[in-house]
Amino acid sequence: MNLELHKVAVRQLAFGAKTGVSNGVLTVNKEELKALLLKDDRLAAVEFDLAHPGDSTRIMPVKDAIEPRCKLEGQGEVFPGFIGPVESVGSGKTLVLEGMAVLTTGRLVAPQEGIVDMTGPGAPYTPFSQTCNLVVVLTPREDIKLHHAEETCRMAGLKTAHYLASQCKAAKADHTESYDFPPLTQAMQAYPGLPKVAYVYMLQSQGLLHDTWVYGVDAKRTLPTLISPTETMDGAIISGNCVSACDKNNTYVHLNNPIIKALYKRHGKEINFVGVVITNENVTLADKQRSSSYAIKLAEMLGVDAAVISEEGFGNPDADLVLNCVKAEKAGIKTVLVTDEYAGANGASQSLADSCQEGNAVVTGGNANETIVLPPMAKVIGDIGQADVIAGGFFGSKRPDGSLEVEIQAILAATNELGFSKIGAYTI
Amino acid sequence: MAYRVIHYINQFFGGIGGEEKADIAPEVRDGVAGPGMGLAKLLGDKAEIVATIICGDNYCVGNQEEVGKFIVDTLKKYNADALIAGPAFNAGRYGMASGFACSAAAAAGYTTLTGMYPENPGVELYKANTYIVPTTDSAAGMGKALPVMAALFAKILSGEKLGTAEAEGYIERGVRINTFYEEVGAERAVAMLLKKIKGEPFTTEYKMPVFDRVTPRPGVKDLSKATIALVTSGGIVPMGNPDHIAASSARNYGGYEIDGVTDLVSGKYQTAHGGYDQTYANQDPDRVLPVDVLRDLEKEGKIGKLYHTFYTTVGNGTAVGNAKKWGEEIGKQLKDNNVQAVILTST
Known part of the structure; x- marks a missing residue:
């Protein structure tokens, strides 16, 4: 399989009469996009807003971040099972609007996803302070069930991302x-x-708003399987998460998986990158045992010498990470684990809920319990009222002056476990 | 401008007396005393010891609240920037007192440092809260300890970023500090994997913890006479979450009476937990905290009775250090009230 990513740089967003990109400026026809999204009758209202790097703007709670993509050539369409048909993707040519993201927000479920500050001390913690963001503010109808509201909002983000790219072919x-x-x-x-x-590649599948979808299939209903890394670039894996924003893989980071990039970079020079195994993180012990055995068996069938294993989430999935590590090392496969930490606000607690001595090579996305004060912003998109109940917030998080005291857990992708950003931690 | 420092020492090094004077209350003297003289010389123009607190070791250990307040008040009174304590070598209570003094000052936002023998019990108790320089086990090592303490203290005071314990020469505190590295995590991971494949030395970014293991108690012999308590990390609370238990990284737990409650009904109880979809727990909170079933068992005589209070917190991202402390507190309350067994529910 060969995939070409045709990347069109976006440096600024604007609203206008016709959706399209020119000289780095992406213009969005709000009415056209609104009409498209409101075809879903479970939505009561949709609004749009823009946020650029350096703006005094806070967006919260953000559910998902998506990079606009669409197929130019080749089989299928991006986000198969949701936008595209359930045909294999990952070949041909795909258009990418690089430098921007679609962020979905609105009061969806409580407690829910995270904060993006476009400037100030919180900005370095999220990659989405560096992208030009089209914010889709969603209001699902009040009479629909929570899980349908989640689905509606998830779909609205994917539709928006696909629409934007499609208008720029x-x-x-x-x-x-x-x-x-x-x-x-x-x-x-x-x-x-x-x-x-x-x-x-471990996918969050604890269920009940900790979900990941592969070709439209709920990852908790899958056995571990092989996937071409190029399929991930066409959106074969998308996020359905609504909880603890710091270390859930939003759709943007699935599309731009940095571990896949880092392995490709050394492919043919220092390593032979032969495959990606996706596996899940279900909550029952039998599932954990089955999935870890099956995933590592696939790695053994590939005859690999070594593997990078990335976790998604924390606590319960620490057990899956440890099982994968122990089984791989026992099979003679050398491992490096990518995780993050919950070491308490003072950093002095043990960081993981499970442990193994085989896990002697760990890369960390940092301590999610570290607290930070986010100063007031001139503009808030979304609903700041969620600060007290957002995962990583607490009662009293929202201060009278509009500043927020939160754990970095509340910041979107702050401790991402695909190693998306430069954050880490060390012991003093 | 030199930083202003308070030095904390015990009755012995303060020249008041030995073991027989270990009960004296804290007092403050302007300027230096005892080992402070040597320390002051070594600190030179970088920091000035403006006052010395002298306190009996037993008094400090036995009256922490009062001594802690005395220390913080003194720091404020002298407009000080930092506190240095000891060194305590292998004197157990002096180590605990020095560690406590530093902890109290650190909690109020002051820079702190002490020195003691690595096996002094004060190290394990307080290393998370303060920098501790390792010393020999006796005061014979004073001459060696003070220059190391002074140099590291000056470095911390200057705000210079400290390296690892190994590089800087203090006892590892076991505290995780976030930092931004040169490379993204994915690049660091693949680079580490290459070293591991080649058999070259590599440094993990996190050493996997070694866990406490608790041996389960033997089963209850006669459940029909037992008082059973319910404890949960699933976040079930009375409606409105009166103690404001956070959705993640809980900072507290709650205890709620359920005398006369036979069923946790929707609208009267809810979950505060932010780590799972609340829909089903809010529809029927018994799904997480099975009060209804235990009331049935009580009625059927299968258990003696359900304990009158349930304890609850949110286990989502909550620090193990906090969980351990609360577990010990809850366990003690249950034991003091003759509860024979506990059903712990999670989510």
């Missing part, structure tokens, strides 16, 4: 990236002498 790419994923027969014979490496 004629734009010339600023740069193109090409990713190749050969058949296994070739992959196994390529680069003799280089160690074979797989990526074990």
